[in-house]
Amino acid sequence: VFDHALVRAMGEPAGYDALRTHFPRTPAPVGPTPAAELLAEFRDRLAPHQLNAWHPRTLSYFTPPPLWMSTVGELLAQVTQQGVDVWHAGPAAAFVEEQVVGWLCDLVGYREDGFGLLTSGGVMANFIALALARGDRRGSALEGLRVYASDQAHFSIARGLAELGFPDETLHLIASDERFRLRADPVAEAIRSDRVAGLQPLAIAAVAGSTSTGSVDLVDELADLAARERLWLHVDAAYGGAARLSARDAGRMPGLERADTVTIDPHKWFFQAYDVGALLVRDGALLGATFSHDPEYYRGGGQGGGLDFYRLGFEGTRRWRALKLWLSWRHLGTDGLGRLIEHTNDLAAALADRLRTSSDFELAVDPPELSVVCFRHLPEGGPHDADALDHHQDRLQRDLEASGDGWLSTTRLRGRTWLRAGIVNYLTRESDLDDLLGSLRELGAR
Numbered sequence: 001v002f003d004h005a006l007v008r009a010m011g012e013p014a015g016y017d018a019l020r021t022h023f024p025r026t027p028a029p030v031g032p033t034p035a036a037e038l039l040a041e042f043r044d045r046l047a048p049h050q051l052n053a054w055h056p057r058t059l060s061y062f063t064p065p066p067l068w069m070s071t072v073g074e075l076l077a078q079v080t081q082q083g084v085d086v087w088h089a090g091p092a093a094a095f096v097e098e099q100v101v102g103w104l105c106d107l108v109g110y111r112e113d114g115f116g117l118l119t120s121g122g123v124m125a126n127f128i129a130l131a132l133a134r135g136d137r138r139g140s141a142l143e144g145l146r147v148y149a150s151d152q153a154h155f156s157i158a159r160g161l162a163e164l165g166f167p168d169e170t171l172h173l174i175a176s177d178e179r180f181r182l183r184a185d186p187v188a189e190a191i192r193s194d195r196v197a198g199l200q201p202l203a204i205a206a207v208a209g210s211t212s213t214g215s216v217d218l219v220d221e222l223a224d225l226a227a228r229e230r231l232w233l234h235v236d237a238a239y240g241g242a243a244r245l246s247a248r249d250a251g252r253m254p255g256l257e258r259a260d261t262v263t264i265d266p267h268k269w270f271f272q273a274y275d276v277g278a279l280l281v282r283d284g285a286l287l288g289a290t291f292s293h294d295p296e297y298y299r300g301g302g303q304g305g306g307l308d309f310y311r312l313g314f315e316g317t318r319r320w321r322a323l324k325l326w327l328s329w330r331h332l333g334t335d336g337l338g339r340l341i342e343h344t345n346d347l348a349a350a351l352a353d354r355l356r357t358s359s360d361f362e363l364a365v366d367p368p369e370l371s372v373v374c375f376r377h378l379p380e381g382g383p384h385d386a387d388a389l390d391h392h393q394d395r396l397q398r399d400l401e402a403s404g405d406g407w408l409s410t411t412r413l414r415g416r417t418w419l420r421a422g423i424v425n426y427l428t429r430e431s432d433l434d435d436l437l438g439s440l441r442e443l444g445a446r
């Protein structure tokens with residue numbers, strides 16, 4: 001960490017072609033290698049070439065520096081090798097997962113009958129949610145169904161529907177508003193015309209904290225609509241759900257308790273070591289009803305008081321994902337985690353303040369809803385046509401990466417390219433934002 005991660009945001013050399021030469025294809029090792037040599041190789045050959053989540057100007061995809069207590073939990077989980085699938089193969093571990101899932105259900109505002117499970121991430125959680133929405137429909141019964149989501153929905157909604165056997169036209173994408181949010185009115189309109197066409201609306205898949213801009217769909221209005229139309233409501237709060245940890249900022253994440261299913265990924269804004277996502281279900285009994293199987297070799301199956309997690313989701317052997325979250329949540333408390341949420345939201349607001357008052361930058365969404373800020377550098381000496389300006393953002397992203405001074409991603413919004421700062425880094429300070437903008441100006445001028 002101290003040799004590399006705090007020195008450069010991205011190791012060097014940056015870029016695929018340059019780094020490719022360091023990693024030629026080699027045959028599998030036939031003989032042994034001493035442990036000390038392997039660790040030295042990690043230090044010398046792998047560590048210098050990484051994206052460094054610990055660097056204070058790494059404002060990347062949702063890649064937080066993991067809390068140390070989370071990393072400790074990850075290590076203990078691996079050393080103890082508990083398989084949280086059939087209850088008696090990891091009895092205490094299953095109880096810890098039950099407890100952590102209960103805390104997440106409380107955060108969302110579900111009642112006693114809410115339940116859920118930890119997943120590899122949001123993609124798997126969204127997949128399981130769509131499987132629950134599908135219920136026991138199969139084959140031709142999936143034809144003519146419609147699922148509504150905005151143009152900002154995560155790709156896993158489309159992938160999940162496709163892999164669950166829904167025809168391609170099932171997903172009815174609806175244009176988001178000027179702040180990239182899905183509103184109920186255009187969804188209601190789409191439902192009306194779909195019904196007239198003889199189609200059967202099934203579900204609304206909202207996103208609360210979108211990947212590109214952190215936009216939050218109007219979940220309360222969408223919940224009213226879903227109730228009126230008797231549709232399933234899924235909310236993908238993979239990133240944004242963590243805002244509920246802060247009493248101050250929880251209001252930015254309204255209505256989750258009204259959803260049938262909610263995705264929340266602790267490995268995003270709960271600052272957890274990879275991987276740990278979660279799906280929460282308002283009527284928790286639906287998980288077992290959808291996924292239960294009874295293979296002969298799980299002889300202990302059924303002993304676990306409903307905590308045979310392999311019966312509740314898609315996976316078989318499952319890592320003890322709950323331990324790191326259980327340890328680090330208890331270590332900081334909801335208050336402590338909430339303060340980290342507030343810090344990162346404050347940083348996003350501070351970055352937006354600087355961009356708003358700078359003539360050489362443009363802000364995509366003002367103010368940002370959560371801790372994602374999308375912006376563009378406007379180089380001096382324009383005018384530039386739109387494509388040239390897009391290209392300039394891509395160049396800046398690559399040049400910043402190569403400089404090691406910071407790390408941003410890019411995204412496309414309404415057909416144009418924007419720099420994107422996803423601020424889930426609790427080590428960032430306001431001075432880092434000034435340094436980052438300074439680097440971008442310098443690189444941009446060049």
Ligand SMILES: Cc1ncc(COP(=O)(O)O)c(C=O)c1O
Nearest residue numbers: 121122123154209210211236238
């Ligand atoms: C809104 C949203 N949903 C789902 C996902 C997928 O999560 P994962 O990559 O952890 O599976 C992401 C990832 O960034 C996301 O931003």
